[in-house]
Amino acid sequence: MFVKGFTTREKVMFIIILVLALCLILSVSYNIGFLGRKERKKEVKIEKTVKKKEKIIVWTYWQDDSFSALEKAAKVFTDENNVSVVIEQVPLDEFYSKLCDALQRGEGPDIFIYSHDSLAELVSLNVIVPIAVENELDEFPPSVLQALTYENKLYALPILIEVPALAVNTKLVRNIPEDMEEILSGRTVVYGNALTLVYPLDNAFYSSVWFYSLGAYYYDSEIGKSNLDSDAGVKAFQIMLNLSDQVPEKANIDTSLLLFAQSEAAFTIVNPSILKKLKLMMGKDFSSVEIVPFPKVLGNTARPLMYIEAIYVTSLPRDARIEELTMDLAWFLATNGSIIIARDAELVVAWADAYTVDSSRILYGFYNQSLSAVPMPVKASKVFLIVSRYIDRVIGGELKPEDASIQCDNELEKL
Incomplete structure (x- = not known):
């Protein structure tokens, strides 16, 4: 690369000058880049602390x-x-x-x-x-x-x-009886030709008022026992039989409510969940309705299931x-x-x-x-099916109250 005629000393000096020139160029280039560079601001993330809503x-x-x-x-x-x-x-x-x-x-x-x-x-x-x-x-x-x-x-x-309670059409009765015996025996004064009490007799939830008030409980889940096989059980089934002479045969909830709404019955048994249906049936006449606790049952405080x-x-x-x-x-x-x-x-x-x-x-x-009701037992749906069936057999004349109390009790205790 060197031209002929250069001495060794001249060659060495040329290389040194070349290296120094190269270093100078690099130094100037670096400084220009550094001075031209804009300083970056450090980014600081600001996190908003928003309290999470539970x-x-x-x-x-x-x-x-x-x-x-x-x-x-x-x-x-x-x-x-x-x-x-x-x-x-x-x-x-x-x-x-x-x-x-x-x-x-x-x-x-x-x-x-x-x-x-x-x-x-x-x-x-x-x-x-x-x-x-x-x-x-x-x-x-x-x-x-x-x-x-x-x-x-x-x-x-x-x-x-x-909980079931007694619905009263105040247009048809003067006073609410003190004991259900007055209703059952027909001693309650009802205006016109209206029936006294109408409700679906085989509804074990509604009819629990007769049984439990007398101490004839359907089923005690804690001990797995029934108390229908007792004098109280016989009396309760007898009440069902007596009522069947007053209540239209096979009366269900709808027919009972309709008779009551049309002032063809002075009393019926209802629970809160069917109130709206009764109000729709009666319209403005619903203002004559009172819901009251059951009167005593043969001298005992009324205790329906709830x-x-x-x-x-x-x-x-x-x-x-x-x-x-x-x-x-x-x-x-x-x-x-x-x-x-x-x-x-x-x-x-x-x-x-x-x-x-x-x-x-x-x-x-x-x-x-x-306030005087009894909480429903465990297995209530099965219990109600069994009791309803025996109520039907009594009011249908298939079984006497004495036989129904024994047979129903036996079946309940197998639950």
């Missing part, structure tokens, strides 16, 4: 007005406690199986509403927790609370009561705050929230104070009856 899930099988009233009550709690309450509707025929499956997988609701007669099984499955009793319980009927107590612990709060819907709190894992809020919601729905439910859905709630705020005299009549 969510409580409630399962129910309620529908229509009942479901809407429950949502409305939950909304009041939501607004007051900055918590989201989600009401989920599950069909009744799927409710219990879906509930147990979900809870045993650690899923499902924080709160659910269900019948009282499944309490023992739910405790054994370890899917519900005892209620934190920090409030007064005096405003709930004692027998209702007892039905929700297991091994001396309260496991649910009552919200609704379904069905209780209760609020359960599940054992799903949760932090301390959500656990406290869940328990607070359960208490709210059973107390102040139940005022909304009673008013908007016309349901009989278990909290006595709900009836002091512009309450319905009709609903209060059912509530009064619940």
Whole structure:
């Protein structure tokens, strides 16, 4: 690369000059790049700390007005406690199986509403927790609370009561009798040609008032016994036979309500869930109806069966705050929230104070009856089918009261 004629010294000096020139060019190039570069500002992420809103899930099988009233009550709690309450509707025929499956997988609701007669099984499955009793319980009927107590612990709060009571058409009678014997014997004065008492005799829920008032209980699930094979049982079946002479043959709920609505019967037996149907039938004439507790039955306090819907709190894992809020919601729905439910859905709630705020005299009549009512036994649907069948056989003349009491008792004790 070098031209001939250069000495060795000249060649070395040329290389040194070339290297120095190259270093100078590189140095200048670097400084120009550094000075031309804009300094980047360090990016600082500002995270907004938004408090997460807790969510409580409630399962129910309620529908229509009942479901809407429950949502409305939950909304009041939501607004007051900055918590989201989600009401989920599950069909009744799927409710219990879906509930147990979900809870045993650690899923499902924080709160659910269900019948009282499944309490023992739910405790054994370890899917519900005892209620934190920090409030007064005096405003709930004692027998209702007892039905929700297991091994001396309260496991649910009552919200609704379904109990039969006596409907009276005040246009047809002057005074409500003090003892049902006056109705049964025909001594009650009824205006016009109206019948005295009409209801479906083979309805074991309605007819429980005769049996339980006399001490002839259908079935005690705790001991697996019935008390129909007794003098009380015979008397109760005899009442059924006597009533069959007054009540139209094969009267069902619809025909009984129609006779009552058309002022062709002075008394009938109803429960809260069919009130709306009766109101539609009677229209403005419904104002003449009173719902009252049954008079005494042969001198004994009337004690029909009742069905209780209760609020359960599940054992799903949760932090301390959500656990406290869940328990607070359960208490709210059973107390102040139940005022909304009673008013908007016309349901009989278990909290006595709900009836002091512009309450319905009709609903209060059912509530009064619940104070002496007996909670329904476990296996109630099977029990009712058996008892209804034997009532039918007595009023149909197939069996005498004495025979029915023995045979029905034997069949019930096989459950």
